[in-house]
Amino acid sequence: MQQLFTTLLTGLTLGMVYAAFALALVLIWRATRIVNFAQAPMAMLTTYVALVLIEAGYSYWLGFAAALLSGLVLGALVERFVIRYVDPRSEINPVILTLGLFIVLHALAALVFGARYRSFPAPFGLRGFQVGDTTIALTGFGIFTILSVLAVVVLLVLLFRYTDVGLKMRASAFNQEVARLLGVRVGRMLTLGWALAAVVGSLSGLLIAGGGLVHPSFMDGVVVYGFVAAVLGGLDSPVGAVAGGLILGLSLSLVSGYVGSQLVSLAALAILMAVLLVRPGGLFARVRERRV
Amino acid sequence: MPDIDGADTAGAGFAMAGVSVAFGGLVALSDVSLEVPPNRVLGVIGPNGAGKTTLFNVACGFVRPDAGELWWRGERHDRLRPHRLAGLGIARTLQDLGLFEHLTVLENVMVGAGRHARTTFWSSLLALPGHTREERALADRAGAVLDRLGIADLADRTPAGLPYPVRKRVALARALVAEPRLLLLDEPASGLSGEEMAEIGELIRGLTDRMSVMLVEHHMDLVMSVCDDIVVLDFGRVIARGRPEEVREDPAVLAAYLGEDVPAEPGRSTC
Numbered sequence: 001m002q003q004l005f006t007t008l009l010t011g012l013t014l015g016m017v018y019a020a021f022a023l024a025l026v027l028i029w030r031a032t033r034i035v036n037f038a039q040a041p042m043a044m045l046t047t048y049v050a051l052v053l054i055e056a057g058y059s060y061w062l063g064f065a066a067a068l069l070s071g072l073v074l075g076a077l078v079e080r081f082v083i084r085y086v087d088p089r090s091e092i093n094p095v096i097l098t099l100g101l102f103i104v105l106h107a108l109a110a111l112v113f114g115a116r117y118r119s120f121p122a123p124f125g126l127r128g129f130q131v132g133d134t135t136i137a138l139t140g141f142g143i144f145t146i147l148s149v150l151a152v153v154v155l156l157v158l159l160f161r162y163t164d165v166g167l168k169m170r171a172s173a174f175n176q177e178v179a180r181l182l183g184v185r186v187g188r189m190l191t192l193g194w195a196l197a198a199v200v201g202s203l204s205g206l207l208i209a210g211g212g213l214v215h216p217s218f219m220d221g222v223v224v225y226g227f228v229a230a231v232l233g234g235l236d237s238p239v240g241a242v243a244g245g246l247i248l249g250l251s252l253s254l255v256s257g258y259v260g261s262q263l264v265s266l267a268a269l270a271i272l273m274a275v276l277l278v279r280p281g282g283l284f285a286r287v288r289e290r291r292v
Numbered sequence: 293m294p295d296i297d298g299a300d301t302a303g304a305g306f307a308m309a310g311v312s313v314a315f316g317g318l319v320a321l322s323d324v325s326l327e328v329p330p331n332r333v334l335g336v337i338g339p340n341g342a343g344k345t346t347l348f349n350v351a352c353g354f355v356r357p358d359a360g361e362l363w364w365r366g367e368r369h370d371r372l373r374p375h376r377l378a379g380l381g382i383a384r385t386l387q388d389l390g391l392f393e394h395l396t397v398l399e400n401v402m403v404g405a406g407r408h409a410r411t412t413f414w415s416s417l418l419a420l421p422g423h424t425r426e427e428r429a430l431a432d433r434a435g436a437v438l439d440r441l442g443i444a445d446l447a448d449r450t451p452a453g454l455p456y457p458v459r460k461r462v463a464l465a466r467a468l469v470a471e472p473r474l475l476l477l478d479e480p481a482s483g484l485s486g487e488e489m490a491e492i493g494e495l496i497r498g499l500t501d502r503m504s505v506m507l508v509e510h511h512m513d514l515v516m517s518v519c520d521d522i523v524v525l526d527f528g529r530v531i532a533r534g535r536p537e538e539v540r541e542d543p544a545v546l547a548a549y550l551g552e553d554v555p556a557e558p559g560r561s562t563c
Contacts, residue, residue, distance in 0.1 A: 167399055174392045
């Protein structure tokens with residue numbers, strides 16, 4: 001019983017991180033119909049920004065804020081000066097472009113920050129809370145992880161549902177030409193979409209790095225899980241991304257706890273295949289198939 | 293080139309002068325001139341392939357003409373771009389409506405009202421009090437237009453499940469909410485029943501106290517009853533222009549609709 005509880009709590013925390021990463025992918029997919037493979041190295045770079053500040057003696061929270069802010073700027077710059085120039089009618093060009101960005105950002109990080117492993121602090125305890133004699137698998141940092149991702153989700157929902165900017169972003173995502181005709185500055189909305197996505201990605205980077213080690217490819221493993229989570233949710237639905245992240249986190253934690261940790265990656269792919277076989281559009285897809 | 297500057301209203305409305313468009317070797321529009329004076333309804337008719345759609349796309353900036361001038365309220369706008377239309381007070385509807393299927397009817401209309409929002413990005417993100425007020429004003433404005441078109445009760449539905457005539461009204465509401473000075477209607481009557489067509493005709497007439505309207509339409513009944521002036525296109529050229537009763541009797545028009553080849557007749561200009 002206690003092992004199940006521990007496993008579920010670990011899965012919940014992990015799932016939240018996947019959810020954040022998946023959310024970042026979904027935001028960009030919705031805005032520009034591009035799967036951003038460079039999401040991981042972008043988050044890695046902004047985590048380094050935080051690390052440099054923290055190692056220079058500034059507080060964790062200053063580093064945290066700086067990482068999110070640099071995510072905002074980086075996302076906007078990448079959209080405005082790189083993505084903007086790719087032919088949107090082509091299926092393969094944006095994929096190659098973001099993969100290229102992946103490699104470039106990796107190399108850049110290794111060049112600027114070095115390729116060695118560096119430890120990243122956590123703002124809260126990394127030991128489980130004590131209840132009587134037993135230690136439960138929920139750490140202070142785990143609670144912070146869950147709350148911060150939830151806060152991001154709530155803020156995004158508020159932004160998209162209840163603000164004029166959010167409405168324009170949704171309209172631009174749905175039909176750029178019509179939105180433009182109605183006077184929406186579509187270009188700005190796309191830049192903003194990428195910027196917000198990069199902020200959410202940066203958050204996932206900070207959460208994964210917390211209490212662990214940072215090196216240029218520390219986020220790469222998350223790409224797979226985050227992508228699986230996003231596809232599980234339907235790639236088009238922010239709610240789906242969060243649900244996909246949680247489902248994946250919990251299942252992988254169960255697999256790791258009861259079957260064997262070496263099977264985790266395999267399990268992720270098995271879940272992905274199972275869902276895609278039953279619901280090709282993902283769990284939360286509004287359309288079952290896309291006409292090509 | 294027909295004289296379009298003679299009227300008292302010259303410069304106050306929308307005008308095209310000598311507009312030509314070619315796609316590769318295919319001439320879509322050839323030396324087309326027309327004027328939509330303030331508070332008037334101009335109908336553009338012609339057989340299929342006459343260039344009506346191209347003409348509309350030039351008027352809203354989708355297509356840049358190879359030659360000719362565009363005038364709007366006394367200023368030249370040859371490099372008209374779609375995203376600047378709303379700011380200029382021009383709205384257009386699309387043949388395929390272009391509704392945002394995942395947004396509610398009210399939200400669809402609110403996107404169109406964006407030109408009247410004075411909010412900034414940051415105040416929106418931070419949900420400043422003035423901003424919320426502004427947002428509510430937008431929603432109210434959109435709601436009022438829905439009400440005027442008789443579809444206020446559908447505000448919270450998504451357009452996806454609605455019947456075509458209702459979807460058309462949503463698209464019209466979205467164009468009207470911006471309170472344009474010029475409304476471009478692309479086939480407002482297509483897919484409507486006779487009764488609905490009469491309603492839409494009445495509605496269009498009712499708009500002329502606030503705006504000018506230019507419409508492209510196949511249904512002669514609607515065009516004849518609604519338009520103040522009509523321009524007839526055939527093979528990209530203006531073959532006739534004038535009041536509905538004049539155009540109806542025009543031999544060149546009759547010939548064009550019966551499929552005979554008639555040379556362009558600039559001398560026929562009567563507007």
